[in-house]
Amino acid sequence: MTITHPRQWALPAHGMRQVPPGEAAALLKSLRHLSEHDRTIPIDELPVEQAQVSLDEAYRICVDIIHKHSRSFSLGSYFLPYEKRQAVRAFYALCRTSDDLVDQTQDEVRHTLARWVALVQADEPPPDNAVLLAWHDTATHYNVPHYLIDELLAGVAMDLTVNRYATFDDLWLYCYRVASVVGLVTMHITGYHEGATPYAISLGVALQLTNILRDVGEDAVRGRIYLPQEDLARFDLCDDDLLQGRRDDRFRALMRFEIERAHALYEEAWPGIALLSRDSQFSVSAAAEIYRGILAKIEANDYDVFTKRAHLTTTDKVLMLPRIYRRLRHVRRHYVIPSNEVT
Numbered sequence: 001m002t003i004t005h006p007r008q009w010a011l012p013a014h015g016m017r018q019v020p021p022g023e024a025a026a027l028l029k030s031l032r033h034l035s036e037h038d039r040t041i042p043i044d045e046l047p048v049e050q051a052q053v054s055l056d057e058a059y060r061i062c063v064d065i066i067h068k069h070s071r072s073f074s075l076g077s078y079f080l081p082y083e084k085r086q087a088v089r090a091f092y093a094l095c096r097t098s099d100d101l102v103d104q105t106q107d108e109v110r111h112t113l114a115r116w117v118a119l120v121q122a123d124e125p126p127p128d129n130a131v132l133l134a135w136h137d138t139a140t141h142y143n144v145p146h147y148l149i150d151e152l153l154a155g156v157a158m159d160l161t162v163n164r165y166a167t168f169d170d171l172w173l174y175c176y177r178v179a180s181v182v183g184l185v186t187m188h189i190t191g192y193h194e195g196a197t198p199y200a201i202s203l204g205v206a207l208q209l210t211n212i213l214r215d216v217g218e219d220a221v222r223g224r225i226y227l228p229q230e231d232l233a234r235f236d237l238c239d240d241d242l243l244q245g246r247r248d249d250r251f252r253a254l255m256r257f258e259i260e261r262a263h264a265l266y267e268e269a270w271p272g273i274a275l276l277s278r279d280s281q282f283s284v285s286a287a288a289e290i291y292r293g294i295l296a297k298i299e300a301n302d303y304d305v306f307t308k309r310a311h312l313t314t315t316d317k318v319l320m321l322p323r324i325y326r327r328l329r330h331v332r333r334h335y336v337i338p339s340n341e342v343t
Contacts, residue, residue, distance in 0.1 A: 017172045024154035024177070025147070028121070031114040031157060052127045055137055059086050061130035062093035069096050075317055076287025080190065081279055087142060087189045090134035094120070095152065095182060097131050102159045110160055117153050121146075142189045152181045163224045164239075168261075171228050172205060179211075180204025186284075191277030193337055199272020203284075206265035207291055213258055214294050217245060217306035227258065245306035255303040259295050266292050273328065274335040281328055289324045290317050 053061070066077070066089050077085050077092075098120075101113050119125070125132035138144070155177025165171040183200035192200075212219070212226040219226060220243050232238060235254040242251075266288065273281050290312060297310035312320075 017169055017176070019151070019173070019176060024150045027154045027157055028117050028150055031110070031117050053130050053133060055133060058130040058134040058137075059090060062086075062090045062134045065089075065093040065096055065131070075290065076283050079283035079286060084190050084280065087138040088186055090131070090138045091182075091185055091189065093131045094135040098153060098156045099178070102156055113157060113160065117157075120149065120153065138189065144185055144188050148181050148185050148188075151177045152185070155181070159224075164229060165226060166229050168228045168231070171226060174226075175205040175208035176201060179208035187276065190280035190283075193275040196272050196275035199269045199275065202265050203269035203272070203288055206262050206269060207288065209258065209262045209265065210291055210294050213255065213262065213298060214305060214310050216242060218309075220245065220306070227254070231257065247302075247304055247306060252303045255298065255305075259298065262292075262295055270327070270331060271335055274331045274337055281332075282325060285324050285328045286321060289327075290320060293317075293320065 063086075070092065077088050080088060098113075098116065101116055102109060119129070119132055120135075125136040127133065139149070155174055158174055158177065162174070165174065180201040181204070183204045184197065187196060187200055216227070223243070225232075225239055225242050227242070231254060232242070235250045235257070237250050237254060241248075269288070273285055276284055293312050293316065294310045297312065298305060301308045301310055
């Protein structure tokens with residue numbers, strides 16, 4: 001992947017790693033090969049299938065999905081123009097549905113995901129699947145690169161076989177695929193200037209790390225530990241400490257370390273907000289900073305991510321908006337924007 005950026009801007013460091021070329025496509029090819037040789041999956045195991053739906057109804061169903069699953073993302077999307085808002089929500093529904101396959105389907109999950117990948121990559125969407133119908137319309141209209149969706153689906157597939165990460169470099173690839181790619185696809189919908197890519201990648205890693213920190217307890221119940229093994233060892237912790245929900249001074253120190261890392265990623269992503277199309281800048285800023293607020297809630301809960309789920313109330317979110325807008329104005333004033341807009 002080639003990254004370009006304005007020469008006078010500092011290239012983000014914390015959020016940048018190398019994406020293995022061709023790895024995602026190879027992984028999905030093996031999944032599709034599996035689905036082509038196994039026709040035993042009942043059609044009703046796949047998500048959001050019903051009687052044939054119109055395109056308008058498909059988009060309405062996508063709106064319902066985002067309202068149900070992500071109030072922070074839903075609030076942020078309200079600040080987009082209508083067409084872009086609908087497209088971003090269709091993309092969110094694709095991400096949510098793909099992720100839920102791994103988290104909720106208990107039997108033959110690999111086969112079910114393989115079938116889903118085949119449907120997502122098909123030239124035409126099934127007329128009875130609202131999410132795929134809306135997404136295909138969005139992807140076609142905004143010319144979303146296929147390789148980005150391959151990376152996203154490869155990230156989802158990683159949850160089938162990977163439940164530990166040795167280093168932060170290893171975790172970075174997962175975060176890139178399931179979160180940074182979301183930002184890169186969204187940029188194709190909302191519009192951006194040259195050089196926005198590395199900042200979007202940093203923001204995605206920050207968001208996913210926030211999600212991982214919030215869900216340490218929930219993931220432990222599933223036998224998953226996303227925090228790098230090298231970081232556990234740094235604070236004299238082991239897998240069993242997290243799996244048993246031990247919240248001692250060692251664990252608090254680990255959480256403070258990871259929260260500082262997440263804040264560094266958010267900070268280095270901020271200048272890139274100015275490289276997005278102007279009508280999407282506040283939406284992205286709001287969604288990012290509201291989600292970032294989860295970190296403060298984790299701290300307020302004394303790092304209890306085993307029995308409490310950190311979240312912001314609607315009032316918390318609304319009260320943050322003026323501060324977010326002031327910072328956005330500061331960013332707009334202090335960074336020179338290239339004259340070309342990619343989309």
